[in-house]
Amino acid sequence: MDHMLHIELDHAEGAVRRVLGVVEGRGFEIRSISMDAVQAEAASMMLCVHGRGPGRDPDILKRQIARLYGVRRVGPDQLATARSGETRT
Amino acid sequence: MTAMPAQPAPDVTDAPQPAAPRTGARLLVKTLEGLGVEVIFGYPGGAIMPVYDALPGSALKHILVRHEQGAAFAADAYGRMTGRAGVCMATSGPGATNLITGIANAYMDSVPMVAITGQVASGLMGTDAFQEIDIFGLTLPVVKHSVILRDPAEIPEKVAEAFRIAESGRPGPVLIDLPKDVAQAEIAAPLDHPRRPWPKPAAPEAASIETANAMIARAEKPLLYIGGGVSRAGAVDTLRALAARAAIPAVATLQGLGCLPTEHDDFIGMLGMHGLKAANLAVQESDLLICCGARFDDRATGQLETFAPNASVIHIDGDHAEIGKLRRADAAITGDLVTALERLAPQRPSIDGWRGHVAALKREHALSYDAPGRGVYAPAFLKKLSEAAGDSFVAACDVGQHQMWVAQHCRFSRPQAHLTSGGLGAMGYGLPAGIGAQMAAPDATVVTVSGDGSIMMNIQELATLRRYRTPLKIVLLDNSTLGLVRQWQELFFEENFSEVDLFDNPDFAEVAEAFGVEAFTVARRDETDAAIDRILNTRGSILAHVRIDPMENVWPLVPPGRSNAEMMEA
Numbered sequence: 276m277d278h279m280l281h282i283e284l285d286h287a288e289g290a291v292r293r294v295l296g297v298v299e300g301r302g303f304e305i306r307s308i309s310m311d312a313v314q315a316e317a318a319s320m321m322l323c324v325h326g327r328g329p330g331r332d333p334d335i336l337k338r339q340i341a342r343l344y345g346v347r348r349v350g351p352d353q354l355a356t357a358r359s360g361e362t363r364t
Numbered sequence: 365m366t367a368m369p370a371q372p373a374p375d376v377t378d379a380p381q382p383a384a385p386r387t388g389a390r391l392l393v394k395t396l397e398g399l400g401v402e403v404i405f406g407y408p409g410g411a412i413m414p415v416y417d418a419l420p421g422s423a424l425k426h427i428l429v430r431h432e433q434g435a436a437f438a439a440d441a442y443g444r445m446t447g448r449a450g451v452c453m454a455t456s457g458p459g460a461t462n463l464i465t466g467i468a469n470a471y472m473d474s475v476p477m478v479a480i481t482g483q484v485a486s487g488l489m490g491t492d493a494f495q496e497i498d499i500f501g502l503t504l505p506v507v508k509h510s511v512i513l514r515d516p517a518e519i520p521e522k523v524a525e526a527f528r529i530a531e532s533g534r535p536g537p538v539l540i541d542l543p544k545d546v547a548q549a550e551i552a553a554p555l556d557h558p559r560r561p562w563p564k565p566a567a568p569e570a571a572s573i574e575t576a577n578a579m580i581a582r583a584e585k586p587l588l589y590i591g592g593g594v595s596r597a598g599a600v601d602t603l604r605a606l607a608a609r610a611a612i613p614a615v616a617t618l619q620g621l622g623c624l625p626t627e628h629d630d631f632i633g634m635l636g637m638h639g640l641k642a643a644n645l646a647v648q649e650s651d652l653l654i655c656c657g658a659r660f661d662d663r664a665t666g667q668l669e670t671f672a673p674n675a676s677v678i679h680i681d682g683d684h685a686e687i688g689k690l691r692r693a694d695a696a697i698t699g700d701l702v703t704a705l706e707r708l709a710p711q712r713p714s715i716d717g718w719r720g721h722v723a724a725l726k727r728e729h730a731l732s733y734d735a736p737g738r739g740v741y742a743p744a745f746l747k748k749l750s751e752a753a754g755d756s757f758v759a760a761c762d763v764g765q766h767q768m769w770v771a772q773h774c775r776f777s778r779p780q781a782h783l784t785s786g787g788l789g790a791m792g793y794g795l796p797a798g799i800g801a802q803m804a805a806p807d808a809t810v811v812t813v814s815g816d817g818s819i820m821m822n823i824q825e826l827a828t829l830r831r832y833r834t835p836l837k838i839v840l841l842d843n844s845t846l847g848l849v850r851q852w853q854e855l856f857f858e859e860n861f862s863e864v865d866l867f868d869n870p871d872f873a874e875v876a877e878a879f880g881v882e883a884f885t886v887a888r889r890d891e892t893d894a895a896i897d898r899i900l901n902t903r904g905s906i907l908a909h910v911r912i913d914p915m916e917n918v919w920p921l922v923p924p925g926r927s928n929a930e931m932m933e934a
């Protein structure tokens with residue numbers, strides 16, 4: 276199943292690599308990706324991810340991303356669902 | 365899991381200091397001094413030379429290792445001993461890549477560390493310059509955080525932040541990459557960096573603790589499952605108080621050993637692949653696992669689906685992301701571990717029958733030391749050594765059979781008594797870790813327990829030992845083989861012994877002596893007591909080269925992929 280993730284993060288050097296590394300490293304494939312620099316120091320990423328094989332829990336992935344230093348928020352939220360056009364968690 | 369700093373460093377936030385222009389490198393050194401850093405393990409080279417230029421005359425004691433991997437392992441052990449980030453430093457390119465195994469080791473075992481690497485000048489980054497390696501990218505999966513210092517003015521703030529991240533919450537390694545031009549730039553930046561104690565982690569939710577306490581009150585066969593998170597959170601005393609109050613039987617992971625002293629009445633032993641049979645059986649029978657700072661690692665659980673099949677789980681961890689990762693938690697308590705353990709089990713559950721049963725299991729499956737033969741029996745040797753050394757004993761292990769024997773047979777008075785590469789299982793850890801530990805705790809009886817395979821992975825650090833006159837003791841258990849691999853080939857690969865024979869090892873006592881380290885060889889069991897006496901009564905460093913039977917195995921053992929209920933025995 277595809278899962279949408281909406282991630283708000285400090286727009287610091289390496290921040291994007293760090294998030295994508297966790298997604299891939301924790302066993303998820305990235306199906307689509309978009310990113311806006313919302314303000315000068317904050318960025319907003321939208322990812323559609325898909326677990327490689329069974330047992331990959333997107334809820335745990337979210338917490339693994341959320342614990343990264345510089346990540347402000349992880350979730351599906353209004354923005355994520357509006358952009359993806361459907362609600363998937 | 366929060367590292368509680370052993371001693372608060374002097375407060376350096378008071379008066380704004382006059383901002384005389386200085387180089388970025390000098391600013392870094394000043395910042396480290398201000399943060400209370402005392403020791404740096406490192407090795408110089410081109411891109412980091414500005415920092416080495418700023419070192420002489422500083423309050424930092426630099427320990428020159430002989431391989432950067434040794435610096436990272438030593439810093440790791442320093443971090444485990446003190447709860448404060450151990451610091452290692454290397455140049456760009458090969459110096460930086462040589463640190464990676466040690467950084468990964470700290471990451472896997474949640475050890476506070478700050479690794480500083482030189483980098484080529486900013487303008488050259490991305491051009492494949494001489495000794496340019498993207499160490500920031502290479503280490504991303506094995507650091508808690510990392511930063512490239514782009515602006516000399518931000519050095520004090522970013523470096524202080526690196527220490528805060530490394531030491532607070534669930535500790536881990538933080539990499540600081542310093543381009544050479546930033547290190548050389550002249551800057552008039554004020555020194556301003558808030559220092560320890562770091563902010564406390566959030567208190568756990570009262571409701572989750574109530575749920576857990578209700579589960580404990582109902583349970584008939586509760587068990588504490590203790591992991592490394594307890595000591596990383598500075599919660600050892602709290603856990604001991606809980607154990608005294610609640611009298612619930614306990615097992616520990618490799619990293620959790622020592623949280624309860626080995627001889628504690630309610631402590632059964634290590635669980636898992638090379639755990640005690642009684643510990644594994646108790647877990648399998650228990651109806652409530654109270655997991656304190658452990659992460660259901662496969663070496664502890666065996667086949668996950670069959671692990672503790674009758675148990676509900678209370679999972680207590682400082683790291684929210686661990687909850688439910690491998691085993692569903694029926695109750696989860698996240699946040700400050702100290703507060704959580706303080707509030708857990710206010711009343712002693714009435715479980716006398718279960719305690720009696722566990723005590724009987726422990727007696728029935730006690731380890732025995734009456735091995736046949738006249739050669740040195742390593743388990744007995746290690747047990748005696750740890751008991752003779754007493755509460756000041758610290759084992760710094762390498763990886764292999766000898767490592768498992770240490771975990772199974774040594775007496776640990778505290779978690780810092782057992783430094784072992786658990787998550788990564790990195791051969792080569794033992795010798796540099798012993799050096800780092802001894803420097804962190806000069807009065808401790810630090811003993812590196814190594815194997816003939818492992819010691820060769822960082823044998824060059826004997827030179828470091830000699831240079832600093834570090835009084836580290838080394839017990840080298842020499843079975844002329846990569847014993848643990850040989851054991852697996854014997855048991856699980858139809859005795860197809862492939863590339864494990866180390867018959868042509870050098871004479872290790874001679875090697876040590878060539879480095880200027882006193883050494884002797886032990887080969888007979890009746891020499892055990894004299895050897896232990898000599899090791900413990902030597903003031904300086906000494907290497908005991910202990911020859912043991914190559915065919916000796918580690919027992920008991922859960923075969924890979926099998927249930928912990930199915931332990932093989934000798």
Ligand SMILES: Cc1ncc(C[n+]2csc(CCOP(=O)(O)OP(=O)(O)O)c2C)c(N)n1
Nearest residue numbers: 764765766789791815816817818846847848
């Ligand atoms: C760096 C590294 N390489 C390979 C291994 C795989 N490995 C695990 S134990 C072991 C044998 C260790 O031999 P030795 O140090 O002599 O210890 P013994 O098992 O004989 O006590 C090997 C090769 C490892 N853990 N680490």
Ligand SMILES: [Mg+2]
Nearest residue numbers: 815816845847
């Ligand atoms: Mg060996």
